[in-house]
Amino acid sequence: MQYQSQIVAKPYFIAAIGLFIGQILFGLILGLQYVVGDFLFPEIPFNVARMVHTNLLIVWLLFGFMGAAYYLIPEETETELYSPKLALGLFWIFLVAGALTVLGYLLVPYSGLAQMTGNDLLPTMGREFLEQPTITKIGIVVVALGFLFNIGMTLLKGRKTTVSLVLMLGLVGLAVMFLFSFYNPVNLVHDKFFWWWVVHLWVEGVWELIMASILAFVLIKVTGVDREVIEKWLYVIIAMALITGIIGTGHHYYWIGAPEYWQWWGSVFSALEPIPFFMMTVFAFNMVNRRRRNHPNKAAMLWALGTAVMAFLGAGVWGFLHTLAPVNYYTHGTQITAAHGHMAFYGAYVMIVLTMISYAMPMMRGRAAANSNKSQVLEMWSFWLMTVSMVFITLFLTAAGVLQVWLQRYSDAPQAFMVVQDKIALFYWMREAAGVVFLIGLVLYVLSFFVGSKEPEAVQS
Amino acid sequence: MSGTFTKSMARNIFYGGSVFFILVFLALTFDTVKALPKLDNRGELTPQVALGKKVWEDNNCIGCHTLLGEGAYFAPELGNVYTRRGPDFIRTWMQIQPTGAPGRRQMPQFNLNDEELDAIVAFLKYSSEINTANWPPNIEG
Numbered sequence: 001m002q003y004q005s006q007i008v009a010k011p012y013f014i015a016a017i018g019l020f021i022g023q024i025l026f027g028l029i030l031g032l033q034y035v036v037g038d039f040l041f042p043e044i045p046f047n048v049a050r051m052v053h054t055n056l057l058i059v060w061l062l063f064g065f066m067g068a069a070y071y072l073i074p075e076e077t078e079t080e081l082y083s084p085k086l087a088l089g090l091f092w093i094f095l096v097a098g099a100l101t102v103l104g105y106l107l108v109p110y111s112g113l114a115q116m117t118g119n120d121l122l123p124t125m126g127r128e129f130l131e132q133p134t135i136t137k138i139g140i141v142v143v144a145l146g147f148l149f150n151i152g153m154t155l156l157k158g159r160k161t162t163v164s165l166v167l168m169l170g171l172v173g174l175a176v177m178f179l180f181s182f183y184n185p186v187n188l189v190h191d192k193f194f195w196w197w198v199v200h201l202w203v204e205g206v207w208e209l210i211m212a213s214i215l216a217f218v219l220i221k222v223t224g225v226d227r228e229v230i231e232k233w234l235y236v237i238i239a240m241a242l243i244t245g246i247i248g249t250g251h252h253y254y255w256i257g258a259p260e261y262w263q264w265w266g267s268v269f270s271a272l273e274p275i276p277f278f279m280m281t282v283f284a285f286n287m288v289n290r291r292r293r294n295h296p297n298k299a300a301m302l303w304a305l306g307t308a309v310m311a312f313l314g315a316g317v318w319g320f321l322h323t324l325a326p327v328n329y330y331t332h333g334t335q336i337t338a339a340h341g342h343m344a345f346y347g348a349y350v351m352i353v354l355t356m357i358s359y360a361m362p363m364m365r366g367r368a369a370a371n372s373n374k375s376q377v378l379e380m381w382s383f384w385l386m387t388v389s390m391v392f393i394t395l396f397l398t399a400a401g402v403l404q405v406w407l408q409r410y411s412d413a414p415q416a417f418m419v420v421q422d423k424i425a426l427f428y429w430m431r432e433a434a435g436v437v438f439l440i441g442l443v444l445y446v447l448s449f450f451v452g453s454k455e456p457e458a459v460q461s
Numbered sequence: 462m463s464g465t466f467t468k469s470m471a472r473n474i475f476y477g478g479s480v481f482f483i484l485v486f487l488a489l490t491f492d493t494v495k496a497l498p499k500l501d502n503r504g505e506l507t508p509q510v511a512l513g514k515k516v517w518e519d520n521n522c523i524g525c526h527t528l529l530g531e532g533a534y535f536a537p538e539l540g541n542v543y544t545r546r547g548p549d550f551i552r553t554w555m556q557i558q559p560t561g562a563p564g565r566r567q568m569p570q571f572n573l574n575d576e577e578l579d580a581i582v583a584f585l586k587y588s589s590e591i592n593t594a595n596w597p598p599n600i601e602g
Binding site: 125192 | 470517523537
């Protein structure tokens with residue numbers, strides 16, 4: 001670790017991993033409820049478990065992004081963090097607020113939670129992914145502002161690199177777009193139209209800037225390739241991400257009451273959305289091939305290559321699969337969407353956070369550059385188990401989705417939703433089995449932090 | 462990517478391209494908001510529908526169902542449930558939940574009063590009359 005204040009990233013990463021475990025456990029509950037409908041009913045109804053599953057994902061990724069920024073920014077700017085104390089204070093505020101929110105989901109009926117938290121004053125709850133009580137949303141904004149202030153002040157007093165500027169731009173965009181979560185008009189079409197300004201312009205917009213800059217940082221570190229080359233790639237990738245992704249929002253506007261010209265704008269631009277992800281893959285492999293050193297942290301290198309490939313498959317290929325309007329007419333809101341969502345989030349955002357943790361954690365725990373071989377081998381096992389099982393989760397959900405589309409939407413005699421769900425149950429069972437393998441991979445991942453810590457550090461080969 | 466293509470050229474493409482497409486997106490948004498009165502069934506937006514949307518949100522219906530294809534994929538699409546099932550079915554259905562049928566997916570009992578039940582029906586009627594470019598493909602949603 002080059003700067004003492006980078007250590008504030010550590011609690012952020014630990015919290016991220018802790019919440020990740022919670023997310024996966026609730027994912028397994030949901031998967032089982034798909035086939036054993038009354039599992040844990042009425043204690044944990046599906047809607048509650050799903051809210052916990054998706055909200056934990058968002059919160060732990062935010063912990064991961066913030067941790068990544070606190071580690072990356074001092075090193076890039078070559079100066080200590082503006083205020084490590086503020087960073088630690090915000091950490092606890094965010095963790096406690098997040099924990100209280102999840103407990104609220106689990107312990108109080110949702111309508112009671114809405115009442116308790118004064119949702120009537122400014123109703124923002126009850127919309128997908130934005131289920132948090134309004135007061136939690138305000139808390140998120142406060143934490144985000146404090147965080148941006150801290151990072152921004154550090155950036156101002158230090159060296160301004162492309163990597164840190166792009167990261168900052170992504171994080172500012174994240175905070176700004178979140179403000180649309182407070183806009184909840186009665187008009188359902190308006191509501192949906194601007195709801196996507198949070199959801200789409202996060203994951204297919206500004207988050208890609210965050211992902212690409214973290215990837216660029218790690219690649220600079222582990223490959224030793226000239227910064228100029230990597231930063232040039234970074235600019236081209238994020239240029240393509242925003243050029244395609246902003247108008248690409250249109251692929252959500254086909255069937256919600258917006259004008260039909262969105263079918264053209266959305267189809268054309270979102271068909272181009274795989275390009276930045278493909279470039280990321282080419283970029284990562286290119287840089288690793290041109291490496292000037294063999295970094296001893298092989299696990300971090302594996303995550304970096306893995307995230308580039310899986311983001312391309314999950315976000316790029318599986319996104320393209322159902323993005324053209326004539327296809328989406330039949331697939332909209334089916335298990336195809338779920339399949340895409342799982343692999344895209346895992347490939348792009350889970351794996352980039354794990355890449356950063358893999359790279360930074362050894363240094364924060366007193367190693368010079370990397371964990372012992374033993375620990376790395378276990379971590380790489382967890383990489384393969386989680387990644388391969390996620391591929392299978394995606395394939396099973398895709399199969400379920402194709403059948404669902406055929407039976408419920410496309411055939412001459414369309415069948416009712418629940419009738420079709422029963423017929424595709426086999427694929428839900430297989431998805432659940434793949435989910436269990438994912439959990440095993442996650443357990444190995446956690447264990448990799450505890451094994452081989454007494455053994456000597458892996459050396460440059 | 463070497464030689465004549467420099468980092469500052471890449472940077473200019475990023476800033477120029479982004480700003481250009483943000484402006485295009487804003488222009489399309491402006492045009493959409495102008496066109497919506499003809500599409501979004503706002504004539505039906507009564508106080509009852511507003512209450513219905515609030516009931517919909519306060520009970521996290523989107524956590525299991527989809528509405529115009531967005532939401533969770535665990536329970537049926539409700540954007541067209543008013544046409545598929547009709548007002549009486551919706552009202553009765555909500556009152557008899559949960560079914561308690563072993564192994565079947567369960568919908569919680571939300572204990573809505575008559576005013577709220579009528580409001581949710583009104584909200585679903587309003588939703589079903591939004592011009593969705595003929596989506597869903599058939600009545601099953």
